[in-house]
Amino acid sequence: MTTSHQGNPSQRKGALPAVLVLEDGRVFRGRAYGAVGTTFGEAVFSTGMTGYQETLTDPSYHRQVVVMTAPHVGNTGVNDEDPESSRIWVAGYVVRDPARTPSNWRSRRSLDEELERQGVVGISGVDTRALTRHLRERGAMRVGIFSGATLPEEAAMLEQVRQAPEMAGADLSAEVATKETYVVPAVGEKKYTVAAIDLGIKGMTPHRMAERGIEVHVLPATATVEDVYAVNPDGVFFSNGPGDPSTADHPVAVMREVLERKTPLFGICFGNQILGRALGFGTYKLKYGHRGINQPVQDRTTGKVEVTAHNHGFAVDAPLDGPADTPYGRVEVSHVCLNDDVVEGLRLLDRPAFSVQYHPEAAAGPHDAAYLFDRFVSLMEGQRA
Structure with missing residues (x-):
C-alpha cells in the first residue's frame, strides 16, 4: 500500500526528511529516496551485493519493504534489459548510500529516477547494518516509510504501521x-x-x-x-x-x-x-x-x-x-x-x-x-x- 507525491525532484533529492517506523516501535531517520509519500509492507533484508534491478522487479517481493544490506546501491543505474517482470513489485526500498551518478554503458536512468517514476517510496541514509541486525534478532515485521516536508507524529505513524496487513495469511x-x-x-x-x-x-x-x-x-x-x-x-x-x-x-x-x-x-x-x-x-x-x-x-x-x-x-x-x-x-x-x-x-x-x-x-x-x-x-x- 503506497501513496506517493512526485514533487520537484531538485527540491526533493537529499532534502526532504524520511522516517522508517517498525511495528515494534523502532525508528530510523533518513532522507527521501525515490517517490515521496507513504508506504507499508513487511520489512525484510536482502544480502545481495548486486542484482538490485532483478530484486526490485521480482513479483515474490510484492508487499515487502526491502532493506539492502550492501551499503552502496544504484551504481549501475537502471537498464531496459534486466527486469524480471513489467514493473517494480517491492512496496518500499531502504538503502544506506545511494549512488550519486550511475555509471554503466547500459544505464538509461538512475535508480532514484526509476523508483520515482513507478511511485515506489524509499528512504536513504539509514544505518542498514543496525536495521538488519534488528530484524535478525526480532524477525521480519510490518514497517512504514513516511517522507515529505511535514510528517505525522511518531505515535501516529506507529499506529498506521500496526494497522497494516500482516504477511502471514496473505493470499497474493x-x-x-x-x-x-x-x-x-x-x-x-x-x-x-x-x-x-x-x-x-x-x-x-x-x-x-x-x-x-x-x-x-x-x-x-x-x-x-x-x-x-x-x-x-x-x-x-x-x-x-x-x-x-x-x-x-x-x-x-x-x-x-x-x-x-x-x-x-x-x-x-x-x-x-x-x-x-x-x-x-x-x-x-x-x-x-x-x-x-x-x-x-x-x-x-x-x-x-x-x-x-x-x-x-x-x-x-x-x-x-x-x-x-x-x-x-x-x-x-x-x-x-x-x-x-x-x-x-x-x-x-x-x-x-x-x-x-x-x-x-x-x-x-x-x-x-x-x-x-x-x-x-x-x-x-x-x-x-
Whole structure:
C-alpha cells in the first residue's frame, strides 16, 4: 500500500526528511529516496551485493519493504534489459548510500529516477547494518516509510504501521500473476511443451527452459487442471511467488491432480511449498527469511554445495532424516540450507516430480543451480521413453 507525491525532484533529492517506523516501535531517520509519500509492507533484508534491478522487479517481493544490506546501491543505474517482470513489485526500498551518478554503458536512468517514476517510496541514509541486525534478532515485521516536508507524529505513524496487513495469511499470487495465457517459444528446435503455472513467475524462468528446447505456456494462477492439460504438456512447472503458502489451496489441488497423472513436475520457491503441501507436509513462517544471492545449499543427492539465490519467508516442514511416505509414494529432502537446515528441495522417489526452494534461474546470478532445468528435461525424456 503506497501513496506517493512526485514533487520537484531538485527540491526533493537529499532534502526532504524520511522516517522508517517498525511495528515494534523502532525508528530510523533518513532522507527521501525515490517517490515521496507513504508506504507499508513487511520489512525484510536482502544480502545481495548486486542484482538490485532483478530484486526490485521480482513479483515474490510484492508487499515487502526491502532493506539492502550492501551499503552502496544504484551504481549501475537502471537498464531496459534486466527486469524480471513489467514493473517494480517491492512496496518500499531502504538503502544506506545511494549512488550519486550511475555509471554503466547500459544505464538509461538512475535508480532514484526509476523508483520515482513507478511511485515506489524509499528512504536513504539509514544505518542498514543496525536495521538488519534488528530484524535478525526480532524477525521480519510490518514497517512504514513516511517522507515529505511535514510528517505525522511518531505515535501516529506507529499506529498506521500496526494497522497494516500482516504477511502471514496473505493470499497474493493471483495479484501478481498473468491474467492471460502467453507462450514463450523454444530457442531453436522445439523438443518439449511445458505448462507453467504463474504464481509470480520471473522472466528468466521460461527463458531458461526455452534455451533447452522447451515451448513454455505460461498460465494464470487460477488455471484449472483442464487448462493445464489443454496444452498437451510434457511437463508441468509451478513458479515462485509471494504470500503465505497455507492460503494456496487452488494450486495445491491442481498439483495433486498432476501428481496423480504422473506428469513430470518441477517447482521453484513457492512451487516447492506447494509441492510440500500437496504431499501432506505443513509450512511455516521463517523468523526473517532467506533473501539474497549468497546462500549456501547442499544437494544431498550429490553432496555438492551450491551458492544460490533466495527469496522466501516461508518453508516446508518435512523430515530431514530419510524418505517419508506420502499418498504419492516416498519423498526425500533433496536440498538443505547449510546456514540453518531449512528444507531447500524435495524429490519424489516413485514419481517424476521435484522442487527447490531457491532460484536456479537466478539473474544476475549465481548460476550454480542451472543444472536443475536439465534435471527437468531428463524427467521429460524418461517419461517419453
